[in-house]
Amino acid sequence: MLDPAHGGVDLGARGTEGIRESEVVLVFAAEVRKALEAQGFQVVMTREGNDNPSFDDRSARANAQHGAVFVTLHIASTGVAGSVRVYVVPDIPPSNDATGLIPWDRAQGPYIGLSHKLGDLVQAELAKRFRGSPDTALVAPVRQLRTTAAPAIAVEISSVTVPDRADLDHMVPGVAEAIAHGIVAFKPSYVLPVPSGTPGAAQP
Amino acid sequence: MSPQSRVWLAGGLFAAVIAAALYFPALRHQVRNAAQLTEKTAEQARRELLPVTPTAGSEPKVKVKMFWGSGNDDGLLRPVTVELPLSDDPVLRAKEVLNTLLAGPVDPEARTLPPDAALLAFYILPDGTAIADFSEALGTSIPSGIQSEQLAIDSIARTLEANVPQVQRIKILIHGQEVETLAGHIDLTQTFRVNTKVPGAPVPPAPSAVSVITAPIEKAVQKVENAVKR
Secondary structure, three states, X not given: OEEEOOEOOEOOOEOOOOOEHHHHHHHHHHHHHHHHHHOOOOOOEOOOOOOOOOHHHHHHHHHOOOOOOEEEEEEOOOOOOOOEEEEEOOOOOOOOOOOOOOXXXXXXXXXHHHHHHHHHHHHHHHHHHOOOOOXXXXXXXXXXXXXXXXXXXXXXXXXXXXXXXXXXXXXXXXXXXXXXXXXXXXXXXXXXXXXXXXXOOOOX | OOHHHHHHHHHHHHHHHHHHHHHHHHHXXXXXXXXXXXXXXXXXXXXXXXXXXXXXXXXXXXXXXXXXXXXXOOOOEEEEEEEEEOOOOHHHHHHHHHHHHHHOOOOHHHOOOOOOOXXXXXXXXXXXXXXXXXXXXXXXXXOOOHHHHXXXXXXXXXXXXXXXXXXXXXXXXXXXXXXXXXXXXEEOOOEEEOOOOOOOOOOOOOOOOEEOOOHHHHHHHHHHHHHHHO
């Protein structure tokens, strides 16, 4: 599941050279999609035009897929130009619901371990290609990820403040390749978590 | 018209012109004053309604560790020690350090919070949760992005951790309201961990940088929202 962030009236980050995050992420998303499809993955996008689904709408589309991974793409306002960072959310306390149902706002909870694994693999691929990028995924409470019931990462590229839009365009193939390679490496370790309270669930 | 009537009419017109010449400057002054009053934003009006934070000018100066950015655009914080007159009262102390954080460092590149943002209110609940209410500029003027928004939150949390040990976690409101994100990325519906090393303090159940909202926070949010409505 690919999520080009922002869109519509929400332009996201804006650079001094007229660079708009909501437009640039569509370019990155199209290339990531091609790279993933070349690896045999089915790709669903949260948006392909200049619309702006809500956070919950984007998560709902991902949560309706079985065995999906979720990648939300962003262009930062800050950061070392030409670097790329992967974020995963911090741990979310487990729900005490006796039915085993997971509250919507904690949907990411059971997947955080998988998200860290996916994030580290994608970040390692990015670090090989883009100097100034960290070696492992960073932790931040990114709103979009919290309601997503799948291994989920945010990829943020620096930045809209580059002097020339071409500086970002040159990064597109490398970012797409790194995300695709990271997801390929993640696939063997992707085992869907068993909800607590169901037969076969791991006992403490 | 008789000559006498013409004289009276001319005299009346002359008197009206003189009266208008005297009255118009005063009227213009009044219109200008009224325009200035209507230009005041709702936020300015709200700030005037809020109680003035007592200054800690009479307090002795102490060394305070502030966390601003490194200035290298790398998303890292750098501790800077400054001397400030600080109150012993944790709420006043927190307000003083947060206002210093908002005022910014000497190097503008190291700023983590927008220069036009203001701290409108600050409370500490009995369980160690602080409620910080900032003006809208905190969300509208900050550079949009995961890194920049996280840096802003971290600078607030680390500065409070270093100087106000009573604060264990913080809930951030914008103009008295809970908002979904700071500027489109970082989740503000939950609390941010500040300090878990308070002696005797209960240890939160999960090793999370974020904890779920609790009833006391919701009550405090309601209190701030009611203050805004008044």
